[in-house]
Amino acid sequence: RRWYDRGREAMAKCHPQRGAGDARENCAPLLVDDVLTPDEADALVAAADASGGYRRPNPAHRTEELPAFLTEKTELVAKAQRAVIAALQEHCGAGELIEVATLVKKYDASAPGSAFGAGLPQHKDHGRFSATVLIGDGFFGGGGTRFEDFDNVTLFPAKGAAVIHGAMVRHGSDPAQKGVRVILALFFDEDHCNVAAEFQLSLLVGVVSVLAAFALGYFLLFMDFEETTARREAPVEAASARDTMSYYGRRLVEFGLLGEHFDERTETWTIDTDGDLIRKLRILWGATAPSDAPCPFDAATVVVYAYIAVMTNEAARAKLLAEYCGDGRPGIVIGGLLDVFLNPGGGRVAAVSDVLTTMATAVAAKKSPTCPIA
Numbered sequence: 453r454r455w456y457d458r459g460r461e462a463m464a465k466c467h468p469q470r471g472a473g474d475a476r477e478n479c480a481p482l483l484v485d486d487v488l489t490p491d492e493a494d495a496l497v498a499a500a501d502a503s504g505g506y507r508r509p510n511p512a513h514r515t516e517e518l519p520a521f522l523t524e525k526t527e528l529v530a531k532a533q534r535a536v537i538a539a540l541q542e543h544c545g546a547g548e549l550i551e552v553a554t555l556v557k558k559y560d561a562s563a564p565g566s567a568f569g570a571g572l573p574q575h576k577d578h579g580r581f582s583a584t585v586l587i588g589d590g591f592f593g594g595g596g597t598r599f600e601d602f603d604n605v606t607l608f609p610a611k612g613a614a615v616i617h618g619a620m621v622r623h624g625s626d627p628a629q630k631g632v633r634v635i636l637a638l639f640f641d642e643d644h645c646n647v648a649a650e651f652q653l654s655l656l657v658g659v660v661s662v663l664a665a666f667a668l669g670y671f672l673l674f675m676d677f678e679e680t681t682a683r684r685e686a687p688v689e690a691a692s693a694r695d696t697m698s699y700y701g702r703r704l705v706e707f708g709l710l711g712e713h714f715d716e717r718t719e720t721w722t723i724d725t726d727g728d729l730i731r732k733l734r735i736l737w738g739a740t741a742p743s744d745a746p747c748p749f750d751a752a753t754v755v756v757y758a759y760i761a762v763m764t765n766e767a768a769r770a771k772l773l774a775e776y777c778g779d780g781r782p783g784i785v786i787g788g789l790l791d792v793f794l795n796p797g798g799g800r801v802a803a804v805s806d807v808l809t810t811m812a813t814a815v816a817a818k819k820s821p822t823c824p825i826a
């Protein structure tokens with residue numbers, strides 16, 4: 453086999469992209485019993501509590517999240533993954549799956565916060581397939597996984613059982629009225645889509661490298677040495693920027709978009725411009741772009757859409773609009789992202805704000821955004 457055959461096969465298999473008609477991502481919800489025994493579920497909650505790694509992604513929600521992928525994978529998490537993957541293969545026609553994200557989530561009805569209580573508004577997930585394993589059932593009232601797209605059917609797995617479904621099916625958890633509900637949330641995508649994304653990236657890197665080689669040759673032929681020396685002495689602009697940590701920033705961090713660039717102590721994040729960010733955004737774009745997105749693939753719109761795509765619910769959207777458009781300072785966070793990404797040296801803030809304002813207005817009006825910068 454030629455070197456690129458695997459990548460081409462993966463691309464063919466991965467098509468259509470998420471949101472473009474792969475029926476499996478709309479796979480109907482199903483209860484799967486005995487993913488873990490009740491004792492194993494208790495042990496997993498105890499291990500999660502002992503890790504001390506819980507974070508609150510949104511102060512308005514009484515929800516704490518422990519990104520299990522940051523901790524050592526326990527055998528219990530691996531067992532749950534094997535069981536739900538087998539069920540997704542049987543029920544939804546899934547193929548070989550890879551992990552997109554794995555989280556332990558704790559919904560505590562007595563924790564401070566008000567917006568949505570101890571639950572999650574309706575949303576779609578990352579990846580193509582999702583599973584929620586109930587591991588802590590010390591709650592009363594509410595607390596089921598509700599599926600808006602399926603006549604609001606609400607499923608209540610027993611402790612150690614799971615709900616599985618396609619990631620594009622809208623769902624959320626009704627707030628627990630009393631006590632604490634704990635789940636293991638598992639998100640998957642097809643393995644060949646990962647291979648396809650890597651292959652597309654390698655092609656892009658190849659093309660860019662050839663262009664860069666030509667540009668370098670041209671530069672070496674014609675460069676003006678004196679001017680270059682002068683430039684080298686000019687103060688070096690930092691190729692990164694800092695911004696105030698927000699809920700959305702946290703989501704980006706959690707989904708691996710900003711890597712290690714989050715400083716817990718100062719609650720600030722630093723955006724890298726080394727290409728890793730855009731690589732991940734491209735993969736995320738493939739996994740989460742709105743299906744009616746009219747923009748052609750374009751670096752800046754990818755950032756905007758990726759950002760909007762992580763805001764999977766009404767509350768988050770309202771918060772975005774209030775936070776970034778309501779007070780006359782549109783787009784601080786996303787503006788910072790775009791500005792750094794497009795122009796590490798600075799500038800371009802006004803253009804960036806225009807992009808965000810257009811997008812945010814379209815989102816608020818529930819219209820599909822047109823492409824302001826393509």
Ligand SMILES: O=C(O)CCC(=O)C(=O)O
Pocket residue numbers: 557572577584596597598623624625635637
């Ligand atoms: O808690 C639940 O029942 C659903 C969790 C969920 O949808 C998620 O974590 O994405």
Ligand SMILES: [Fe+2]
Pocket residue numbers: 575576577582623
């Ligand atoms: Fe979900």
